Amino acid sequence: MNSNSPSLLAAESVTLSYDQTVIAKNLSVQIPPEKFSVIVGPNGCGKSTLLRAMSRLLVPESGKVLLNGRNIHEQTTKDVAKQLGLLPQSAIAPDGIKVMDLVSRGRFPHQKWFQPWREEDQDAVDKAMAATHITDFAHQHVDQLSGGQRQRVWVAMALAQQTPVLLLDEPTTYLDIAHQIELLDLFQDLNQKNGHTMVAVLHDLNHACRYADNLIAMKDGHVVATGKPSDIVTEDLIESVFGLPCLIIEDPISGTPLVIPKGRQG
Amino acid sequence: MTSRPRNPSLVLIAFILTLVVLFATLFTGQQVAQGTKGIWQLLTGDASQYQSIVVWQWRASRALGALIIGAGLGVSGAVFQSLVRNPLGSPDITGFNVGAFTGVLLSIAWFGNLYWMSVLGAILGGLCAALLVYLFAYREGHSGFRLIIVGIAISATLTAFNQWLSLSVSLETAMTAALWSAGSLNGMTWSKVLPAAILLILLMLIALAMNSRMKLLEMGDDTAAALGVSVNKSRLALMFVGVSLTAVATAITGPIAFISLAAPQIARRLENNASISLTASALVGAMLLLAADFLAQHAWQGITLPVGLVTISLGGLYLVYLIVREGRL
Numbered sequence: 319m320n321s322n323s324p325s326l327l328a329a330e331s332v333t334l335s336y337d338q339t340v341i342a343k344n345l346s347v348q349i350p351p352e353k354f355s356v357i358v359g360p361n362g363c364g365k366s367t368l369l370r371a372m373s374r375l376l377v378p379e380s381g382k383v384l385l386n387g388r389n390i391h392e393q394t395t396k397d398v399a400k401q402l403g404l405l406p407q408s409a410i411a412p413d414g415i416k417v418m419d420l421v422s423r424g425r426f427p428h429q430k431w432f433q434p435w436r437e438e439d440q441d442a443v444d445k446a447m448a449a450t451h452i453t454d455f456a457h458q459h460v461d462q463l464s465g466g467q468r469q470r471v472w473v474a475m476a477l478a479q480q481t482p483v484l485l486l487d488e489p490t491t492y493l494d495i496a497h498q499i500e501l502l503d504l505f506q507d508l509n510q511k512n513g514h515t516m517v518a519v520l521h522d523l524n525h526a527c528r529y530a531d532n533l534i535a536m537k538d539g540h541v542v543a544t545g546k547p548s549d550i551v552t553e554d555l556i557e558s559v560f561g562l563p564c565l566i567i568e569d570p571i572s573g574t575p576l577v578i579p580k581g582r583q584g
Numbered sequence: 585m586t587s588r589p590r591n592p593s594l595v596l597i598a599f600i601l602t603l604v605v606l607f608a609t610l611f612t613g614q615q616v617a618q619g620t621k622g623i624w625q626l627l628t629g630d631a632s633q634y635q636s637i638v639v640w641q642w643r644a645s646r647a648l649g650a651l652i653i654g655a656g657l658g659v660s661g662a663v664f665q666s667l668v669r670n671p672l673g674s675p676d677i678t679g680f681n682v683g684a685f686t687g688v689l690l691s692i693a694w695f696g697n698l699y700w701m702s703v704l705g706a707i708l709g710g711l712c713a714a715l716l717v718y719l720f721a722y723r724e725g726h727s728g729f730r731l732i733i734v735g736i737a738i739s740a741t742l743t744a745f746n747q748w749l750s751l752s753v754s755l756e757t758a759m760t761a762a763l764w765s766a767g768s769l770n771g772m773t774w775s776k777v778l779p780a781a782i783l784l785i786l787l788m789l790i791a792l793a794m795n796s797r798m799k800l801l802e803m804g805d806d807t808a809a810a811l812g813v814s815v816n817k818s819r820l821a822l823m824f825v826g827v828s829l830t831a832v833a834t835a836i837t838g839p840i841a842f843i844s845l846a847a848p849q850i851a852r853r854l855e856n857n858a859s860i861s862l863t864a865s866a867l868v869g870a871m872l873l874l875a876a877d878f879l880a881q882h883a884w885q886g887i888t889l890p891v892g893l894v895t896i897s898l899g900g901l902y903l904v905y906l907i908v909r910e911g912r913l
Contacts, residue, residue: 370806375806375810397812399811399812406804406810407806408804408805408806409803409806410669410802410804412802423811427811429796
């Protein structure tokens with residue numbers, strides 16, 4: 319999708335705050351196109367805030383967020399929604415909604431006032447459900463699904479939006495380990511096969527190291543390091559970002575860094 | 585827009601029921617329309633002048649008023665229940681109709697019994713009540729349940745204020761107000777119904793045009809924004825439409841409870857559907873008010889009750905059921 323026109327997303331010296339508390343000052347981040355970027359950092363470091371700013375949900379006090387070279391806050395919500403999809407943490411599935419109906423809602427930015435449902439809309443919905451392997455329960459109620467399946471439905475809704483950029487705010491939270499890996503594999507597929515630019519906030523460092531093409535490590539509203547996980551993840555970096563003494567070994571499956579916390583025993 | 589056709593059977597039944605009640609409203613009653621022949625004469629215009637006036641001037645305007653006001657209240661309830669994400673979030677619980685009635689009272693007190701001033705007063709009153717509720721309920725965003733609690737409090741305060749107003753104005757004004765406060769379709773005429781009907785239909789069309797935005801807002805502000813909805817603008821517009829619908833209805837009939845509370849919920853169960861549907865809510869609202877008015881006219885021989893009395897009695901029971909169920913969740 320849109321692989322010939324890479325989309326550019328960047329924050330340029332933004333200052334972000336919530337209720338007059340400054341979360342990040344002069345923060346600059348570049349999201350490389352068609353790569354899977356993962357943002358990690360301790361709780362409260364501003365990673366979700368950064369994601370909100372990059373998805374137009376939060377207006378920066380100063381600086382700007384550029385999407386395809388234009389200030390994201392000078393574009394309409396609908397225009398942004400055609401270029402950038404977001405899987406928020408706080409999505410609420412309406413009571414008793416069916417899977418296909420929820421996924422269909424991802425088509426909203428492509429529809430005009432009073433426009434009927436078109437073939438291309440249904441096509442996008444079908445493709446999104448196929449990519450997330452939920453076609454089999456298209457007509458089931460969302461509340462009857464397992465946590466992992468439900469999260470895939472939300473991903474499908476964002477995919478039906480057909481945006482070149484996809485932002486994911488802690489998509490694996492509350493899922494068991496098998497569903498986490500399943501979902502991350504799905505994101506990797508979407509990134510590699512469809513050329514989606516992906517940005518995810520993840521808590522698990524080892525997942526981040528294994529799946530990220532580009533790792534962004536944040537602390538106290540600053541980017542401490544950014545780059546390929548195998549280039550930047552060191553014992554010193556983890557200690558300085560998380561205050562966690564650890565050992566780094568090579569992941570026997572993927573060859574990426576594997577963080578082993580020392581804890582009290584070490 | 586994003587909706588697709590679904591099984592319409594139960595809604596169809598509601599529609600047929602509405603037609604039956606409409607038929608009954610028009611053609612039952614003493615000394616009017618004897619048998620099928622009489623009804624046929626009325627439909628073709630061959631009936632006596634007296635009968636025609638009773639049916640087409642008095643009853644038809646009243647029935648149409650009931651249908652459209654019921655539909656408007658149903659849509660208003662659907663909009664607010666969707667915005668607040670709670671079945672108790674409807675304007676007759678959160679006091680927007682009481683606020684609208686305050687507006688009507690003030691307009692009567694200041695300008696006399698002028699139709700359009702009452703409508704304007706109702707809209708302003710309703711909006712002020714909504715504003716008050718939202719200001720008092722604001723605490724780093726809005727939670728649905730806080731809005732409802734604050735709404736109930738504001739509603740009670742305004743009810744007391746309304747009573748004080750009725751006591752402090754002239755006797756004549758107080759009489760008009762008292763008649764109004766029961767919520768009644770008595771004295772509906774075409775000249776009263778038509779302008780309000782046009783306004784209500786316009787407002788309902790706006791609500792319908794915003795239907796898909798409303799549904800996306802139900803999924804949370806972030807999700808709606810990520811899908812391209814201008815969250816604050818859409819919510820404000822929907823609130824304005826919702827308040828105006830209740831206010832215009834209140835301006836003509838006085839406060840009628842229960843319809844906006846129950847219609848969306850009944851519609852949802854009829855349709856077996858996830859989100860609150862505006863068209864079904866409108867249909868059920870229309871049917872409920874028409875049926876309630878039929879009861880109000882015919883339940884007691886020779887006495888026409890204010891329809892507000894009927895709906896509030898039925899609504900009281902339904903409200904208890906809702907609160908008990910919500911409390912258990």
